[in-house]
Amino acid sequence: MKSDDQLGMGASITRRDFVQGVAAATVGLSLSPMARAVGEASKVVAAEYPPTKTGLRGSHPGSFEAAHAIAREGRSFPAPAHFNEHYDLVVVGAGISGLAAAYYYRERFGADARVLLLENHDDFGGHARRNEFHQGGQMRLSMGGVHNLEWWQFSPTVKAFLDGHGVDVKGMRDNMQFAYGRTATHKSAMWFDEETYGVDRLVTDLALDVSGVAGDDTIDQIPISEAGRASLKAFCSATESVFADKSEEETERYLRSISYPDFLRKHGGLTDDAAQLFDKLLHGGWGVEMRALSAMEVLEDGLPGRPLAGLPPAEGRWDYPVAMWPDGNASLARLQVARLIPEVAPGTTADNVALSKFDYTALDRPDAQVRLRLNSTVVNATDTEDGVQVSYVSEGEVRGVTAKHCVMACYHSIIPHLCPALPPTQAEAMKYQVKHPLVLTNVLIRNTSALDKLGIDGLRCPGRLHAHLFTFRGINTGGFEHDLTDDGPVPVVFWGSISPPKDAVTVKEQLRASRAIMLGLDFEDYEREVRTVLDGLLGPVGFDVEKDILAITVNRWPHGYAYDYLDLWDPDWAEAEAPHEVARQPFGNITIANADAAADAYTHAAIDEAYRAVQELPG
Numbered sequence: 001m002k003s004d005d006q007l008g009m010g011a012s013i014t015r016r017d018f019v020q021g022v023a024a025a026t027v028g029l030s031l032s033p034m035a036r037a038v039g040e041a042s043k044v045v046a047a048e049y050p051p052t053k054t055g056l057r058g059s060h061p062g063s064f065e066a067a068h069a070i071a072r073e074g075r076s077f078p079a080p081a082h083f084n085e086h087y088d089l090v091v092v093g094a095g096i097s098g099l100a101a102a103y104y105y106r107e108r109f110g111a112d113a114r115v116l117l118l119e120n121h122d123d124f125g126g127h128a129r130r131n132e133f134h135q136g137g138q139m140r141l142s143m144g145g146v147h148n149l150e151w152w153q154f155s156p157t158v159k160a161f162l163d164g165h166g167v168d169v170k171g172m173r174d175n176m177q178f179a180y181g182r183t184a185t186h187k188s189a190m191w192f193d194e195e196t197y198g199v200d201r202l203v204t205d206l207a208l209d210v211s212g213v214a215g216d217d218t219i220d221q222i223p224i225s226e227a228g229r230a231s232l233k234a235f236c237s238a239t240e241s242v243f244a245d246k247s248e249e250e251t252e253r254y255l256r257s258i259s260y261p262d263f264l265r266k267h268g269g270l271t272d273d274a275a276q277l278f279d280k281l282l283h284g285g286w287g288v289e290m291r292a293l294s295a296m297e298v299l300e301d302g303l304p305g306r307p308l309a310g311l312p313p314a315e316g317r318w319d320y321p322v323a324m325w326p327d328g329n330a331s332l333a334r335l336q337v338a339r340l341i342p343e344v345a346p347g348t349t350a351d352n353v354a355l356s357k358f359d360y361t362a363l364d365r366p367d368a369q370v371r372l373r374l375n376s377t378v379v380n381a382t383d384t385e386d387g388v389q390v391s392y393v394s395e396g397e398v399r400g401v402t403a404k405h406c407v408m409a410c411y412h413s414i415i416p417h418l419c420p421a422l423p424p425t426q427a428e429a430m431k432y433q434v435k436h437p438l439v440l441t442n443v444l445i446r447n448t449s450a451l452d453k454l455g456i457d458g459l460r461c462p463g464r465l466h467a468h469l470f471t472f473r474g475i476n477t478g479g480f481e482h483d484l485t486d487d488g489p490v491p492v493v494f495w496g497s498i499s500p501p502k503d504a505v506t507v508k509e510q511l512r513a514s515r516a517i518m519l520g521l522d523f524e525d526y527e528r529e530v531r532t533v534l535d536g537l538l539g540p541v542g543f544d545v546e547k548d549i550l551a552i553t554v555n556r557w558p559h560g561y562a563y564d565y566l567d568l569w570d571p572d573w574a575e576a577e578a579p580h581e582v583a584r585q586p587f588g589n590i591t592i593a594n595a596d597a598a599a600d601a602y603t604h605a606a607i608d609e610a611y612r613a614v615q616e617l618p619g
């Protein structure tokens with residue numbers, strides 16, 4: 001293993017920008033020491049431009065401490081001294097869903113309605129987060145969370161919403177010049193690291209995923225046991241179903257009852273070390289390891305083994321018709337904000353949103369109809385006879401506002417702690433939602449010459465923390481234009497989740513353990529990890545980790561994808577009895593949005609749920 005010095009850990013990239021953004025403001029005297037500590041961590045200079053911050057982002061320090069104090073430690077904050085602002089609507093959480101709720105509220109109750117959005121992070125958009133880099137001269141964009149629009153699944157409500165924001169999905173698709181995660185010119189590859197496999201080795205033409213299984217010569221290069229390689233060869237060349245004596249229904253029922261790794265070992269004949277190669281192949285797409293997924297779920301995603309299960313070959317999934325902005329769906333959140341608070345980004349349209357300048361100081365102006373307040377963690381929402389009282393922690397103080405209505409567009413698992421009067425069955429149903437942790441680390445590298453020498457744009461690293469990485473050369477939509485062949489800096493996306501320990505058995509145990517590890521790692525841990533990978537992979541062809549890494553932004557999402565029911569862990573609920581349906585019931589003047597309310601981790605679900613939540617508010 002290389003030392004920190006050899007990995008360039010001391011090299012001069014911008015570090016820990018959040019800390020640099022902390023202002024020295026006075027702290028409310030009425031607070032407990034705990035509240036003061038949380039408050040200290042949440043004080044941020046209002047004029048910052050968060051998309052350019054590097055270091056530990058996503059769930060950044062200062063954003064979660066107040067919520068964790070309530071939910072994990074059972075602590076409570078004192079009541080605010082005053083409830084001295086009043087609104088028609090308070091929205092808790094300024095992700096896509098919360099922003100959409102504000103839009104629908106004004107549609108239903110009129111543009112005169114006064115709306116306040118409270119958001120615990122220092123940026124809006126929730127998971128739809130923009131990462132903007134200028135370290136190499138020209139601006140480079142990448143997504144810090146949500147990638148793309150799954151437009152083919154849109155409901156009429158979502159289609160109308162996007163039309164209303166000027167988004168032309170077909171036009172975006174026509175402008176897509178880059179298949180993210182994979183470009184046509186270079187080959188698929190896997191990289192095996194010394195720490196896990198005893199040797200650093202790049203094997204090209206190897207995917208083991210939907211883009212294809214591997215030939216014998218390629219498998220011979222994989223540094224696992226001889227028996228493991230032989231088992232993999234047999235598995236990759238198998239063409240006959242092992243369930244010929246079962247009906248289609250019986251086969252499907254069975255495949256939904258065993259995990260994919262069990263299928264690989266039992267029916268694919270793989271040894272443990274060969275089966276391990278698949279463990280993290282869907283880490284980014286599902287936010288869990290394979291052991292949490294049924295064989296059917298994985299095979300339906302097109303991964304290897306379909307002939308053994310009697311299924312036809314998978315259609316090339318990478319051909320799927322992506323519609324995407326250069327910062328992912330952050331551009332949608334920006335469009336939403338520009339629509340709600342035009343002063344923030346005058347003149348912004350779907351055609352220029354990626355380049356539009358956003359003035360964060362205009363987000364929360366007293367004279368505006370809609371205000372968006374960052375760094376504000378809601379700690380209580382109480383339904384009253386004539387509205388809702390909402391308390392939140394910001395700049396070291398507990399503050400209070402009242403409103404006629406409140407839409408909770410935040411994570412469901414926190415809602416019972418914010419609304420202790422919620423009926424117990426509803427509170428229990430909320431807690432069923434344990435989100436899938438995800439991490440997306442953007443590393444801006446000086447150029448791709450080392451990757452080009454190896455002939456790769458992306459690869460799988462089955463032994464490393466981020467099991468997938470790919471170059472993100474830029475998407476020419478939303479007004480952004482970037483010559484995809486230029487030899488300037490390029491973000492490399494390190495993508496996936498964090499593996500839980502083996503003794504975390506149930507899926508919820510796995511998700512919670514993974515989240516705990518994610519939160520326990522500091523920026524240097526992630527930095528060391530990406531430097532180790534880039535050094536081992538690219539060092540031999542001239543990449544200098546000390547000089548060629550220009551910036552690192554770690555977007556960690558301990559509360560990532562909404563929990564969607566899984567074959568191995570969840571029953572088939574009767575209609576209206578699934579936890580998300582019980583959880584999203586209105587509660588007086590409070591209604592419930594967020595993708596959690598659909599148990600479906602998609603942008604369109606977040607919008608649909610916002611629409612429902614606003615329609616359910618009392619008139």
Ligand SMILES: Cc1cc2nc3c(=O)[nH]c(=O)nc-3n(C[C@H](O)[C@H](O)[C@H](O)COP(=O)(O)OP(=O)(O)OC[C@H]3O[C@@H](n4cnc5c(N)ncnc54)[C@H](O)[C@@H]3O)c2cc1C
Nearest residue numbers: 093095096097120126127146147148378410594595602603
């Ligand atoms: C890494 C990643 C990649 C994804 N990729 C895709 C994709 O490609 N396509 C797709 O359709 N979906 C994707 N998703 C799913 C994504 O969750 C949804 O698309 C959508 O953005 C969810 O929006 P939301 O508003 O429901 O939730 P969120 O984005 O989670 O927004 C909720 C907001 O509420 C805030 N909040 C929570 N508690 C409080 C509190 N007490 N006080 C104040 N604020 C609070 C949260 O911090 C957050 O900002 C991805 C998710 C992740 C994490």
